[in-house]
Amino acid sequence: MRTMFYKVFSLFTLTVSGLSLMAQTVKDIDGNTYKTLRIGKAQIMAENLRVRHYQNGSPILFAPEGEVWKQLGEKGFGACCFFNNDSTTAATTGLIYNYYVAADKRKVCPSGWRVPSKDEWAALLDSILLKHPEFIPKNAVRAAWGTRFNSWSDKGSLWSSTISEKDSTRGYALDFSYDKYFLTPFAAAGDGIRCIEGTANNAGDKTSLASNAGSQKQSTSTVISASLNKPNKEVNPKKKMVFEKHVTATFPDTITDKYSDNNNMFKATSYRSKSNGAEYVIKMYEYTDDAIIAIQRANKNPHQMIRDNEADMYSAKVSLLSRYYDNPWAPLAFSFKLNTSNAMIEAIQVIFNDNDGCLVMVATNRAADPAPLLKKFFNTIRFK
Numbered sequence: 246m247r248t249m250f251y252k253v254f255s256l257f258t259l260t261v262s263g264l265s266l267m268a269q270t271v272k273d274i275d276g277n278t279y280k281t282l283r284i285g286k287a288q289i290m291a292e293n294l295r296v297r298h299y300q301n302g303s304p305i306l307f308a309p310e311g312e313v314w315k316q317l318g319e320k321g322f323g324a325c326c327f328f329n330n331d332s333t334t335a336a337t338t339g340l341i342y343n344y345y346v347a348a349d350k351r352k353v354c355p356s357g358w359r360v361p362s363k364d365e366w367a368a369l370l371d372s373i374l375l376k377h378p379e380f381i382p383k384n385a386v387r388a389a390w391g392t393r394f395n396s397w398s399d400k401g402s403l404w405s406s407t408i409s410e411k412d413s414t415r416g417y418a419l420d421f422s423y424d425k426y427f428l429t430p431f432a433a434a435g436d437g438i439r440c441i442e443g444t445a446n447n448a449g450d451k452t453s454l455a456s457n458a459g460s461q462k463q464s465t466s467t468v469i470s471a472s473l474n475k476p477n478k479e480v481n482p483k484k485k486m487v488f489e490k491h492v493t494a495t496f497p498d499t500i501t502d503k504y505s506d507n508n509n510m511f512k513a514t515s516y517r518s519k520s521n522g523a524e525y526v527i528k529m530y531e532y533t534d535d536a537i538i539a540i541q542r543a544n545k546n547p548h549q550m551i552r553d554n555e556a557d558m559y560s561a562k563v564s565l566l567s568r569y570y571d572n573p574w575a576p577l578a579f580s581f582k583l584n585t586s587n588a589m590i591e592a593i594q595v596i597f598n599d600n601d602g603c604l605v606m607v608a609t610n611r612a613a614d615p616a617p618l619l620k621k622f623f624n625t626i627r628f629k
Contacts, residue, residue: 271440273355274298276568281442282380284372289361293339293382293403293437297325299351302549305342314391318343318433323353326435328385329394338385338401341394344416344432347404354440361441363407363417363427370419370426381421387435398422402436488603491626492516492527506558511536511551513604523618526606548596551604552581555592561585569593572624591615593623 269281269288273296282291298304308314308324317324323346328334346353347360354360361369373380382401387394400421409415415429418436430436493500496518506513511532518525530551556563561583569578583590590608605626607619 271355271358271442274300274302282377284369284377284380287365287369288442289369290358290439290441291380293385293401293439294342294353295335295339296353297340299349299353300356301351303351305346305353308391311391314343314387314435315389315433318345318389318391318431321345321432323349324435326387328387334385338383339437341385341387341435342404342438343389343435344404344408344430347416347438348406348408353438357444358440358442359444360404360406360438363405365441366403366405366417366419367427382437382439384422385437386430389431389433402428402430404436404438408432487627488529492518495622495625496520496525511554521618522609523613523615524608525618525622526608528604528606530602530604548579548594548602551594551602555590555604555606556583559583559585559588559590561590571620572626587611589613589615591619593619 269283270278271281271290272278273294275296275298277295279294280291281288283289296305297307306317306322306324307326308317309326309330314324314326323343325340325342325346328338328341342353352359382403384399385394385401398421402418402420402422405417405419407417409417409429412429414432416432418428418430420426420428420430496516499518499520501517501519503514503516506515506528511530513531514529516525516527518527552563552566555561564582564584566579566581569580572578578593578595580591580593583592588608588610590606592604592606594602594604596602605619605623607615607622609615609618
């Protein structure tokens with residue numbers, strides 16, 4: 246009986262342990278959650294990345310256009326896109342990234358995770374093929390010249406962090422499309438990325454082509470800016486219309502003025518309103534492509550620049566920065582506070598994509614708390 250008890254207890258323990266491993270997930274900086282899988286001693290993502298920002302918050306350049314994809318890759322900038330430029334593919338294939346994203350020093354993987362090296366993929370390959378065929382990614386690749394999405398089969402390819410020792414314009418990828426598993430596509434080509442748990446890569450692989458590595462990119466900035474020198478993108482008209490209608494409907498008689506606040510990094514349309522002793526300032530920001538390139542080159546976060554601009558405008562210090570989830574129509578929003586000498590300003594910044602967003606602000610004197618007014622207003626806005 247005692248022996249049987251230990252056998253049953255051991256089986257129960259293993260079962261619970263196994264379920265725990267199967268259930269483990271990891272979340273990226275954008276809030277996307279990924280299932281993970283234990284293969285040998287490694288904990289690795291079982292889904293392709295679909296993140297749009299590096300760990301430090303800097304956006305990954307989004308390049309659906311073939312010519313833009315090609316130009317960014319030729320000059321060593323990280324870029325991403327949807328497979329076949331179809332956003333519905335993200336749920337099953339993740340996003341497609343060029344090698345420069347995989348090797349970027351700002352890190353594309355969640356905190357505590359990294360892109361596997363070639364040697365790490367090689368150590369896992371046999372187990373994947375024999376025991377975990379469900380791990381093999383679906384077809385989701387893009388040619389370096391950007392005009393074709395293709396694969397030799399219905400199976401895809403995953404970047405490693407390792408550069409080819411024979412050709413510095415190519416990086417190693419674990420490819421499942423046919424029996425030669427390690428290929429060296431051009432670094433400007435697009436593959437999937439899956440991350441392995443652990444922050445230190447001791448394999449000794451070179452990853453010197455890290456995108457935005459200072460002087461390497463500054464020498465090519467003029468060329469990149471010229472190649473992407475299109476007319477400034479406008480805020481999505483439908484999205485902007487919904488926002489403006491809400492502002493005018495909420496404050497039909499109390500809007501005192503509408504004005505512009507522009508600098509070399511963004512354009513902003515603002516509405517000022519006074520109601521119940523509180524001052525509302527509602528802003529819609531718009532970025533230009535050249536501004537995004539310049540900010541990337543300076544290794545800065547464009548959305549941080551908005552907060553810095555507001556702090557400078559009010560000679561205030563930014564504090565209490567946190568993610569804000571209450572509005573389901575604005576999945577990526579940050580709340581923060583500006584403390585000035587005579588007023589408190591609460592703000593929520595919404596990020597629609599890399600090129601546009603808005604900032605909702607409520608300012609009151611120090612005798613009032615602006616937070617309830619801000620949240621009441623913000624949570625009634627529907628963004629599309």
